[in-house]
Amino acid sequence: MLEAMIDLRLAPMAAVTNAPFRLVCRECGAGPLTNEEIDARALLQNSARTEELTRFLPEEHPIAMQLLGADPDVLAEAARRLEAAGADAIDLNMGCPVAKIVSKGQGAALMRDPLGAVVVFRTMRKAIAVRFTIKIRGGWDERTVNAVEIARIAEGEGVDAITVHPRTRSQQYTGVAPWENIARVVDAVAIPVVGNGDVRCRADAAAMVAATGCAAVMIGRGALGAPWIFAAGETSRDERARIIRRHCELIEAHLPAATALIQLKRHLAWYARGFPGAAALRESLFALPTPAAVQNTFWESW
Ligand SMILES: Cc1cc2nc3c(=O)[nH]c(=O)nc-3n(C[C@H](O)[C@H](O)[C@H](O)COP(=O)(O)O)c2cc1C
Known part of the structure; x- marks a missing residue:
């Protein structure tokens, strides 16, 4: 309470x-x-x-x-x-x-x-x-x-x-x-x-x-x-996915392109903590050239 x-x-x-x-x-x-x-x-x-x-x-x-x-x-x-x-x-x-x-x-x-x-x-x-x-x-x-x-x-x-x-x-x-x-x-x-x-x-x-x-x-x-x-209470996996998608949209909508790409990489790498193979995923995210590629790679591992 x-x-x-x-x-x-x-x-x-x-x-x-x-x-x-x-x-x-x-x-x-x-x-x-x-x-x-x-x-x-x-x-x-x-x-x-x-x-x-x-x-x-x-x-x-x-x-x-x-x-x-x-x-x-x-x-x-x-x-x-x-x-x-x-x-x-x-x-x-x-x-x-x-x-x-x-x-x-x-x-x-x-x-x-x-x-x-x-x-x-x-x-x-x-x-x-x-x-x-x-x-x-x-x-x-x-x-x-x-x-x-x-x-x-x-x-x-x-x-x-x-x-x-x-x-x-x-x-x-x-x-x-x-x-x-x-x-x-x-x-x-x-x-x-x-x-x-x-x-x-x-x-x-x-x-x-x-x-x-x-x-x-x-x-x-x-x-x-x-x-x-x-958030109060447990957040379901689906709800977490929705929050991450919303975060990515906000990054793309409100930050200059170069900053947005770096921010997507940093935050998605944090969201990936605890995934199997998180270290390798993190490395590949940081090597990717576009926001779309970064997000696709993240969701393939989700
Ligand atoms: C990457 C990073 C950047 C930070 N930048 C600031 C900052 O700009 N201003 C500030 O007052 N504290 C800054 N801090 C300190 C945090 O606000 C906080 O006091 C500290 O991380 C301890 O809280 P935590 O154990 O919950 O992380 C920063 C901390 C980290 C890890």
Whole structure:
């Protein structure tokens, strides 16, 4: 019973959670959506590629646009632009662990500088009227697990909700996600906390809510090749086939041709996980030249 009532959300994942995948997850039952990270500076420089990443479909509301950056004024101006473009919320990425991102003071590096974070929160909060949320990690490394400190600062600066992926930056995506870091943030602030990390099925989501008291659960890798994770109850094989077909149609309809071909390959390879001969199928999918050939080969193995 409890499992059916949990607010399950799709986690932002770069080069994965584009409009077609987000919409498929929403149609399966996912709650408020978040775009993949958008480089704030590139957006202000009118990069065509970045512009493409900001596109969403009307059916996706409510949707948050996630920004990556470090300069408060650049972030604030980018947030204003995305609000004007119809975003229902602006989310600040404070969790990206990638070396070339943190070396610029962005992503998880923002957690190392609480005073700098105050200025970023304040400047972004003033810039927009829509909801302002942040996505944080447990901290930078095991010596600086400061999610609670950052969460309290954020709440004081008018941030509306916080998603916690409880690993530290040093842990990247390895080891077990220490859910107790989510529980500590839940206990420390009154604003909603969304828990994230290692949820692979609805039972895991219920366990996370029970263990942490989080208001909603965000699922990343567990949704790859399995958007039906957001659906209540079992999804039949026929229903899964229908969802995959719908996903392929959305990819072809809404992404530029070159991106569409790559996305078909990536997502169909995830859908093929667990098929007999999945590794060989994956390899052949990636070698094919057209969307039709990729889909035919996938369905021959279905
Ligand atoms: C391929 C990939 C791309 C990601 N891109 C983003 C991103 O753009 N923004 C973000 O906040 N987190 C990003 N993440 C982190 C996820 O949102 C999530 O916090 C993490 O995967 C842990 O959740 P999970 O165990 O459910 O996958 C990414 C993760 C993966 C695997």
